[in-house]
Amino acid sequence: MTTSTLPRNRRKKPLNWRRIGAWVLVAVAVAVTVAPFLWMLRTALSSNSALASNAGNLLPADFSWGAFKRVLGLQTTEEAIADGGSGAAINFWLYLRNSVIFASITTAGQVFFSAMAAYAFSRLRWPGRNKVFAVFLTTMMVPPIFTALPNFLMIKNLGLLNTMAGMSLPFLFMTPFAIFFLRQFFLSMSREVEEAAMLDGAKHLRIFFQIVLPNAAAPIATLVLLTFIGQWNEYFWPLLVGQDENVRVLTVGLSVFKSQSPQGALDWSGLMAGTLVAALPIFLLFIAFGKKVVNSIGFSGIK
Amino acid sequence: MTTLTKQPGKASGRSGGNHGRKLQPAKRSMTSRLGDLRIALFFIFPAVIGFVAFFLIPTIRGIYLSFTEYSILGEPTWIGIKNYTTIFADELFWNAMGVTLQYVALNIGFQTVIALGLALLMHRVAKSTFIRGALLLPFLVANVIVALLWFWMLDYQLGIVNEVMSWVGLPRVAFFGSEQWAIPTIAFVNVWRHMGYTALLIFAGLQSIPNHLYEVANLDGASPARTFWSITMPLLRPVLVLVLVVTVIGSFQVFDTVAVTTNGGPVNASRVIQMYIYQKAFGESDFGYASALSVILFVILALVAFVQMKFLKGNESDLD
Numbered sequence: 001m002t003t004s005t006l007p008r009n010r011r012k013k014p015l016n017w018r019r020i021g022a023w024v025l026v027a028v029a030v031a032v033t034v035a036p037f038l039w040m041l042r043t044a045l046s047s048n049s050a051l052a053s054n055a056g057n058l059l060p061a062d063f064s065w066g067a068f069k070r071v072l073g074l075q076t077t078e079e080a081i082a083d084g085g086s087g088a089a090i091n092f093w094l095y096l097r098n099s100v101i102f103a104s105i106t107t108a109g110q111v112f113f114s115a116m117a118a119y120a121f122s123r124l125r126w127p128g129r130n131k132v133f134a135v136f137l138t139t140m141m142v143p144p145i146f147t148a149l150p151n152f153l154m155i156k157n158l159g160l161l162n163t164m165a166g167m168s169l170p171f172l173f174m175t176p177f178a179i180f181f182l183r184q185f186f187l188s189m190s191r192e193v194e195e196a197a198m199l200d201g202a203k204h205l206r207i208f209f210q211i212v213l214p215n216a217a218a219p220i221a222t223l224v225l226l227t228f229i230g231q232w233n234e235y236f237w238p239l240l241v242g243q244d245e246n247v248r249v250l251t252v253g254l255s256v257f258k259s260q261s262p263q264g265a266l267d268w269s270g271l272m273a274g275t276l277v278a279a280l281p282i283f284l285l286f287i288a289f290g291k292k293v294v295n296s297i298g299f300s301g302i303k
Numbered sequence: 304m305t306t307l308t309k310q311p312g313k314a315s316g317r318s319g320g321n322h323g324r325k326l327q328p329a330k331r332s333m334t335s336r337l338g339d340l341r342i343a344l345f346f347i348f349p350a351v352i353g354f355v356a357f358f359l360i361p362t363i364r365g366i367y368l369s370f371t372e373y374s375i376l377g378e379p380t381w382i383g384i385k386n387y388t389t390i391f392a393d394e395l396f397w398n399a400m401g402v403t404l405q406y407v408a409l410n411i412g413f414q415t416v417i418a419l420g421l422a423l424l425m426h427r428v429a430k431s432t433f434i435r436g437a438l439l440l441p442f443l444v445a446n447v448i449v450a451l452l453w454f455w456m457l458d459y460q461l462g463i464v465n466e467v468m469s470w471v472g473l474p475r476v477a478f479f480g481s482e483q484w485a486i487p488t489i490a491f492v493n494v495w496r497h498m499g500y501t502a503l504l505i506f507a508g509l510q511s512i513p514n515h516l517y518e519v520a521n522l523d524g525a526s527p528a529r530t531f532w533s534i535t536m537p538l539l540r541p542v543l544v545l546v547l548v549v550t551v552i553g554s555f556q557v558f559d560t561v562a563v564t565t566n567g568g569p570v571n572a573s574r575v576i577q578m579y580i581y582q583k584a585f586g587e588s589d590f591g592y593a594s595a596l597s598v599i600l601f602v603i604l605a606l607v608a609f610v611q612m613k614f615l616k617g618n619e620s621d622l623d
Contacts, residue, residue: 022428030437040452056466117350125338139358143556145577146597150361173353204342233445235559251447255563268455275448282443290436297503
């Protein structure tokens, strides 16, 4: 239709229907991806008691900040119940603190120690280097559940259940992926600066800190970002060893919050407010560094 | 393994050779066979601790435990292959395998096709990073959060999906609450979470296909369908195989979504294998049995990866 209504042949070729169809598909995909997040926001801004009678209303049902207040502990239990909350407790600030500590410690340790190993696997020459690296890589094949049970027993025997140390240790030292990822970049760095520094008598430690790390700042930042997001979202291991409220992270806290509510009377707006605030750091990181994340995904590093 | 344990000995025994490097720093070829071994050991030390303590020893211990009866209290007792023979006759195990396979088939089938379509769209039409970013967003949000979000949207009474379905006259569906819908629903939720990510992986593969091939095909007047089947698919195959290996292995280990939404129910309808392992270990304190189950899962995953690489020839490119 559109073609016929065009005044003259201002376009070189008639509107390409295939292209329009493709853009419609793109729009549908983006809508399907983004709409649930908007629904999350809409629910979080509703009064829980008003949700039932406004199930299909696109705007918040009886607009209220109550759900956010409830989740952030700014409401008393009586207010919460009056507002349609279930009365189930969520110690949000504590879980938030735990998530920040857990994700930060494990990301810092993992990236730093993996960078050290990647340096040894790329810039240093020693017998057996590639064999050891290959052995490290095979651990990529081991499914996490397989090591989770023995690791749980070890952490338990060490008396570290329900401690931040017990939660962090298995993630702290390395992942094969991190070593692999950084090794690729270290390998591609020019040797000249390094050799000049060596002639000046610089030791490997100084070369690592003053030449290699600063030169690889971009890939390291990407890795930090990816690792942090992964650790922030980690559920299975914290579920096993971090049940206690003092070390409980947000993912575990949210699932507990959901299962604590009496059946059939779930505090949906509270739950959605909780998930929204828990995902907020990810949204913020994504807005700030989205391009970095998007461009880092692909098999270019793996192949 | 052996290489790893041998090295500290070598280091202390022949570390004297290292001094040669200091005398002639520029001539690396003249250095001893040991090269930078001593300093290398220092640099890989933390990673080796992590590798040995949290991958190597647990792997060996996991295999050992699978031959024992162990209820966390007391010591494991060796019972040979009894766990494995019990598993073989365990109806719940076969049910879990069936449920997991059903999940993997639905999840991977839809996810791969949709992601391939999205990747082609990203490659040909929607080139903006913004759109790619938007499609990636669900993957960056925790499984738990995605599961809770869809648990709400697919709620029987209040969920928007059922609401819309009732507007158009469809009957309401208990997505998470009915035996026949639980697994397809969980599979769908994870298709939603992973499709953008998988599309980006495939997109990266599409970008490595040389553009001149498309130009030639265009000059020859090949139809888009023909170009797709004769150029895109054959050249994309190695990347597709890698994507399949990674996504299938991940798919077999589905847990978070199930744990948050159905907890394996209703009845046994969504008790996937990792859920079954979790319940055996932490619900029934049967660590020996749970370890044997995870050995079986490990073997299955290794076989899946091997078969996919072997028969789809994922490590050979058609480009060369």
